[in-house]
Amino acid sequence: MTDPVDSPRSNFIRQIIEEDLAAGRHQRIATRFPPEPNGYLHIGHAKSICLNFGLAQDYPGTCNLRFDDTNPSKEDEEFVDSIQADVRWLGYDWGDRLYFASDYFEQLYGFAIELIGKGLAYVCDLDAEEVRQHRGTLTEPGRASPWRDRPIAENLDLFTRMRAGEFPDGARSLRARIDMASPNINLRDPVLYRIRHGVIHHQTGSEWCLYPTYDYTHPISDALECITHSICTLEFEDHRPLYDWCVDHVSVPCKPRQIEFSRLNLEYTVMSKRLLTQLVSEGHVNGWDDPRMPTIAGLRRRGYTPASIRDFCERIGVTKADNRVEMALLESAIRDDLDASVPRRMAVLRPLTVVIENVPEAEVQEMAADNHPKIAELGTRQVPFAREIVIDRNDFAEQPPKGFKRLVPGGEVRLRNAYVIRCERVIKDADGQVIELRATADLDTLGRNPEGRKVKGVIHWVAAALGVPCEVRLYDRLCSVAVPGAGGGNFLDDLNPHSLTVLTEALVEPSLAGVAPGERCQFEREGYFVADADGTPQRPVFNLTVGLKDTWGKAQR
Incomplete structure (x- = not known):
């Protein structure tokens, strides 16, 4: 299925795919969604999920789910499970195409041996800080490592011993031998492998103490899976030359094309996994599925529907221009969906x-x-x-x-x-x-x-003696300003102190007795609510999903 160029669903990525198909470069397309299992997915990931799986559905083709699990110190099986649950909840299925980058560790190691044999990679004894100092700046070229011209045989020997665990963390790394004077800093002999002892990988256990970097793993994993269009966000645009270099210099079966689009920036919240992890670990929110969080789990617990999130992603479109999307647009999508489907209650x-x-x-x-x-x-x-x-x-x-x-x-x-x-x-x-x-x-x-x-x-109203006592949680924006931490400030200073109000004396009409967790309704004249799993049949708990109209925007004007 294709869309006319002037269709609302049309975008520059679809146009590229249609041109590739029309020119016979591909018979079918293959995409992938490659999350790192170091946290829960957020609404920005939903945009990528809808794009990658949506393209595979529309043209048609396949979309793989592949975990980028090259950093075991920050990864966890909990995140692996949550990511799969979120993708399925959004309505997408990867079939039998569930992969892990760790599935390719042996092949990646073999390709590194191939690069060393071609004189395109070397073992470097500089530590991480020294590598950074040698890299240079945007206006000054880098300086070659003293070990850049090591003989191939010595590099092969050292790299084999690195895998065998003979050297401590940080003592040596494997670097690509590209161009220390390149205007693109990513091509200044980037690190391909680093030594990490004492970590237990959730898939490979303690088998490896040598782990490949993302910039090396990702393009080769795409190529091994015969991905045709590797779609990623704009921060990887400067990494594209390295992506192409990797697949051009090893014996992989195909050459994927990387295409970048603008990531989703949403007002009144944060979209960085690092910051979301900080919110959870420091107790500013009640876990990854706190309804104030922009995580898919948080939105689901707040009462958002898969259809509303897919509709939101469709509304914002796919472009190369960085922008910040109004929270009201997300709220409008769920309001429209629930207005047409959920029952009313008092x-x-x-x-x-x-x-x-x-x-x-x-x-x-x-x-x-x-x-x-x-x-x-x-x-x-x-x-x-x-x-x-x-x-x-x-x-x-x-x-x-x-x-x-x-x-x-x-x-x-x-x-x-x-x-x-x-x-x-x-x-x-x-x-x-x-x-x-x-x-x-x-x-x-x-x-x-x-x-x-x-x-x-x-x-x-509710009949006083016949109403069902309940707890009602009124959720507001996570942050009190549109761009938290703007100007270099601490985003924690911009957290909204009124993001959660708990009402413990509420009464609902008897029809809501025994309501099941996840059941949605409109409280007349109040807003849309969803029953939370914290409740009991005798005392349900309801979370505010969204108000009946956008009152926040008016209050800010």
Whole structure:
């Protein structure tokens, strides 16, 4: 399947692929998604997942899932498992094409021997700091290592002994022999292998003490898997000459083409794995799946759907221009998805008791309520109504501001799916705080609005004795500024102190008793919520997914 050049789905990568297919360079395309298992995936990775797997679906072709596991000191099996779960949750399947870079360690070692034999790699005795000092700068060429011209036989011997574990960490490395005067610093004899003792690799255990670098491993892994288009983010653009050098100088079966696109930068959060790891390890958030995190696990726990994330990635498109995407665009995608699919329910987050004095104490009425105002197929439900109900404290004001259309002393509002009520009395405690309202209901107003009756306000409610007690977690932006740490500051200083508000006295209507974790609904007039696994059937926990409209943007203006 292809898209017209002027299609909203068209982008420069699709145009390259279509040109390659039309020219007969490839019969089918092959892409890959190559995460490093050193943390959980975030929304930026979702863009890459949707792009790589989406291209393989559309043209058609294949997309491999391959873990770049060349740095075992930072990697963990937990991350391997979480990444697979996230890709599957987004709706993609790699079939039998699950690979690890460590699958190729023996072949990579053999290709390094090949480079040494061609005089294109040498064992260097400089330590990491000395290598950096010899590399030069953007305006000054590098200086050759004293060991750059070692004889091939000596290099082969030393490299074999490096693998055998004869030398300590940092004592020696294998470097490519390219051009110390190259204007591209990545070509100034980059390190291909380094020694690392005492680490247990999650796939190979203690078999290796010699580990290849990413810049060497990645292109050769692509070539061994016969990837046609190696798609990566723009920070790897300067690494492309090294990518091409690696596949051009060893005996691999194909020559993949690297193509770069702009990474996703999202407002009011951080998108660096290092910073996300810091948030988790220092306890600023409650784990990788904290709903404030931009991780896919966090978004899933917050109630985002796979369809909404795929739609968001489609909306932002694929370009070469760096930009920062508004958080409101992500929120709009989930809001549009949930608005068209989830049922409505009533929940009172900050309860204020209202006693309706002309309703008998023992009487309970069942009120019919639509599960969705626009989707008749979702049916209706019965909501119990009794003498004592709770409304949200924000829906009552003794001294209302201008334009207030909810309940006031002596004023009337309509209860959603029930009667018009009038506030007759306000009851306060010893400190003057409002603790209860006394009201009367117009019992002739059920399901209709009599001629001549004008009631501007409609509020939600829950029968006090029949509601289900719950905890509600209101999540806001992780950071209080659009670009955390801008200007070199500490991003931790920009964390939003109000990113989480926990309400423990909320009540929801009885239909939500026993709600299953992950079940979504709209709390009428409040927002979209999802049941969290922390809850119990007797006391569920609900996470705010997104409000009914974008109020953040207005508040910042």
